[in-house]
Amino acid sequence: MDPEGSPNIAGAGEAPVLEPGHTLATVTDKISSIVLGRGTTKGWMFGFAIALALLMMFNVAVTYLLIKGVGIWGIKIPVGWGFAIVNFVWWIGIGHAGTLISAILLLLHQKWRTSINRFAEAMTLFAVACAGTFPLLHLGRPWLFFWLMPYPNPMWMWPQFRSPLVWDVFAVSTYATVSLLFWFVGLIPDLATLRDRARKRATKIVYGILAMGWRGSAVHWTRYETASLLLAGLATPLVVSVHTVVSWDFAVAIVPGWHTTIFPPYFVAGAIYSGFAMVMTLAIPIRKFYNLEDMVTMRHLDNMAKVMLATGMIVAYGYMMETFMAFYSGDQYDRYLILNRMTGPYAVVYWSLIACNIVIPQAMWSRKVRASVPALFAISLIVNVGMWLERFVIIVISLSRDYIPSIWNMYYPTKWDWMTYIGTFGLFFTLFFLFVRFLPMISIVEMRSLVRETDEKLEK
Amino acid sequence: MAQIFHHSTNLISRLSIYGGVFIIALLGAALYGIELSPWYTDQHVAREQPVPFSHKHHAGELGIDCRYCHTSVEKSSFAGLPPTQTCMTCHSRIWTNASMLEPVRASYRDDKSLSWTRVNALPDFVYFDHSIHVSKGIGCTTCHGPIAEMPLTWRAGSLYMQWCLECHREPEKYVRPKSEVFNPYYQQPKNQLELGRQLVKEYKIQSLQNCSTCHR
Numbered sequence: 001m002d003p004e005g006s007p008n009i010a011g012a013g014e015a016p017v018l019e020p021g022h023t024l025a026t027v028t029d030k031i032s033s034i035v036l037g038r039g040t041t042k043g044w045m046f047g048f049a050i051a052l053a054l055l056m057m058f059n060v061a062v063t064y065l066l067i068k069g070v071g072i073w074g075i076k077i078p079v080g081w082g083f084a085i086v087n088f089v090w091w092i093g094i095g096h097a098g099t100l101i102s103a104i105l106l107l108l109h110q111k112w113r114t115s116i117n118r119f120a121e122a123m124t125l126f127a128v129a130c131a132g133t134f135p136l137l138h139l140g141r142p143w144l145f146f147w148l149m150p151y152p153n154p155m156w157m158w159p160q161f162r163s164p165l166v167w168d169v170f171a172v173s174t175y176a177t178v179s180l181l182f183w184f185v186g187l188i189p190d191l192a193t194l195r196d197r198a199r200k201r202a203t204k205i206v207y208g209i210l211a212m213g214w215r216g217s218a219v220h221w222t223r224y225e226t227a228s229l230l231l232a233g234l235a236t237p238l239v240v241s242v243h244t245v246v247s248w249d250f251a252v253a254i255v256p257g258w259h260t261t262i263f264p265p266y267f268v269a270g271a272i273y274s275g276f277a278m279v280m281t282l283a284i285p286i287r288k289f290y291n292l293e294d295m296v297t298m299r300h301l302d303n304m305a306k307v308m309l310a311t312g313m314i315v316a317y318g319y320m321m322e323t324f325m326a327f328y329s330g331d332q333y334d335r336y337l338i339l340n341r342m343t344g345p346y347a348v349v350y351w352s353l354i355a356c357n358i359v360i361p362q363a364m365w366s367r368k369v370r371a372s373v374p375a376l377f378a379i380s381l382i383v384n385v386g387m388w389l390e391r392f393v394i395i396v397i398s399l400s401r402d403y404i405p406s407i408w409n410m411y412y413p414t415k416w417d418w419m420t421y422i423g424t425f426g427l428f429f430t431l432f433f434l435f436v437r438f439l440p441m442i443s444i445v446e447m448r449s450l451v452r453e454t455d456e457k458l459e460k
Numbered sequence: 461m462a463q464i465f466h467h468s469t470n471l472i473s474r475l476s477i478y479g480g481v482f483i484i485a486l487l488g489a490a491l492y493g494i495e496l497s498p499w500y501t502d503q504h505v506a507r508e509q510p511v512p513f514s515h516k517h518h519a520g521e522l523g524i525d526c527r528y529c530h531t532s533v534e535k536s537s538f539a540g541l542p543p544t545q546t547c548m549t550c551h552s553r554i555w556t557n558a559s560m561l562e563p564v565r566a567s568y569r570d571d572k573s574l575s576w577t578r579v580n581a582l583p584d585f586v587y588f589d590h591s592i593h594v595s596k597g598i599g600c601t602t603c604h605g606p607i608a609e610m611p612l613t614w615r616a617g618s619l620y621m622q623w624c625l626e627c628h629r630e631p632e633k634y635v636r637p638k639s640e641v642f643n644p645y646y647q648q649p650k651n652q653l654e655l656g657r658q659l660v661k662e663y664k665i666q667s668l669q670n671c672s673t674c675h676r
Binding site: 151154156 | 473488492618620
């Protein structure tokens with residue numbers, strides 16, 4: 001098959017979304033054999049052991065927190081929102097790319113989403129799990145978390161519905177529910193494939209239960225398509241709404257540096273920016289270790305780099321407008337805030353953020369950089385760091401110096417802050433390692449339909 | 461290919477999906493029921509005491525005024541528990557040999573307080589003041605129940621915030637004339653709402669529901 005005639009949906013010159021030579025059978029074989037044929041490799045065990053060790057560190061940090069209370073963290077008035085909220089916003093933002101890829105790009109018929117959507121959705125779920133732990137632990141008495149929900153109770157109490165913090169509870173729990181359903185519904189036909197291909201009886205039973213009796217009949221397929229479309233429709237507004245509500249946690253307050261109308265769009269763009277960076281961070285090692293370069297092609301990396309470039313520019317615009325509005329408003333507190341960011345005690349953090357989020361990613365304008373896997377991997381890591389620094393700048397710098405100079409104070413994270421934060425990587429990667437080991441990390445069904453469609457195109 | 465699951469699995473899986481919803485709902489309702497039950501709140505459960513003191517006998521049959529023992533109820537947040545001397549004003553003369561009263565006499569002899577079992581105790585994070593309630597026309601029996609009919613004292617209310625708010629939201633349903641506050645046999649008149657509204661106005665009763673009213 002000559003390269004011009006390869007299953008290439010885009011125009012000539014761009015890499016294909018699926019390397020030539022794949023048939024329905026080879027796609028299914030390749031993906032399902034990662035789960036069923038490959039077994040538990042040494043490399044996997046090594047990675048899983050590190051992740052599990054970090055998860056155990058997280059358990060230690062959380063246990064000590066439950067015994068001692070949030071005083072073990074660095075939070076101290078005026079900075080009541082330290083690492084916990086920084087990490088919450090960071091993790092929840094990362095999740096957004098998964099939803100964007102699986103919902104919006106599905107509705108827009110972007111074929112290149114097919115091979116990355118499954119693990120991007122898994123990333124969303126695990127990131128939301130990590131994000132969710134932080135506000136709960138930050139409650140101080142996490143065992144009373146159910147007070148956040150409106151339910152009949154003998155206190156005759158309802159949550160304060162005028163507070164964005166309560167909207168956040170609904171936004172995040174809706175997001176987690178819809179993401180889980182979407183992911184699971186998409187998995188059902190693939191689980192049935194694994195059930196049918198499994199050799200051991202126990203494996204058959206486990207995948208059989210998860211496949212919920214899928215037989216692949218026409219009725220099943222119609223319902224599957226309808227459910228997927230409905231869930232995609234439900235998930236689409238969530239891409240925008242969840243981080244909008246998160247931004248209201250800040251924008252509704254009157255703290256200088258928080259009280260701005262630009263927050264919702266700039267938070268959403270930042271969320272997608274960091275999310276794509278994380279998808280890239282995960283996709284590059286996965287395609288290498290599992291030899292999936294033919295399914296997660298350079299086309300995917302190139303497209304993700306472009307999305308990052310675009311959302312990164314929106315974020316840069318947001319930073320510019322924050323600075324401009326502080327000057328233009330003439331408000332002394334807003335002006336001082338910007339000055340304090342640039343030249344105050346946390347100036348290093350601010351300038352690192354500008355370097356990580358705005359300056360370095362500009363390299364992706366170059367086609368050469370977008371074609372270099374190591375360069376993209378490095379940039380994706382840098383953007384992840386940059387987006388974390390952004391949340392630190394917004395939360396800590398704003399709080400540490402607000403209206404009254406007599407209450408100004410510095411915030412320093414303690415070792416428990418770091419252990420909790422790094423520990424969530426343990427949670428995230430433990431779940432992710434289990435996912436790549438036991439579930440098909442690329443959607444078999446959708447890859448098969450991609451093969452069919454590219455074949456039809458060839459026949460024309 | 462052989463079947464992995466028996467045909468009956470279809471029924472089980474359907475039942476577990478539909479049943480799950482009902483089981484979760486029932487579990488929630490059961491938990492709520494337990495939370496409201498006397499088993500959990502001690503409402504209407506008579507407490508054992510070092511001496512089986514009967515409010516029914518003293519406040520009811522003998523007609524001793526509440527303030528004879530609970531002296532600070534009009535002036536202080538705490539209604540006050542009587543010292544043994546108060547008991548001995550009568551019991552140094554009557555029932556002087558009753559074995560039931562031996563702990564009282566022992567307390568008097570040894571100058572050691574009786575340690576009663578507290579029946580109505582609010583949590584420490586709640587600020588409550590008896591004097592303001594009593595002076596605005598809230599009777600003893602409104603919160604403490606039919607005290608003149610309790611051989612051993614029990615808790616008449618659940619002490620849940622809901623129970624406080626029932627009155628704080630609609631004081632006109634519970635308020636009585638100030639002259640009747642210490643009457644343990646007071647019955648609400650038929651026109652309670654009409655009278656209540658009038659008294660709320662007259663006594664300038666505010667329907668205080670701010671968090672900081674009680675959680676200071």
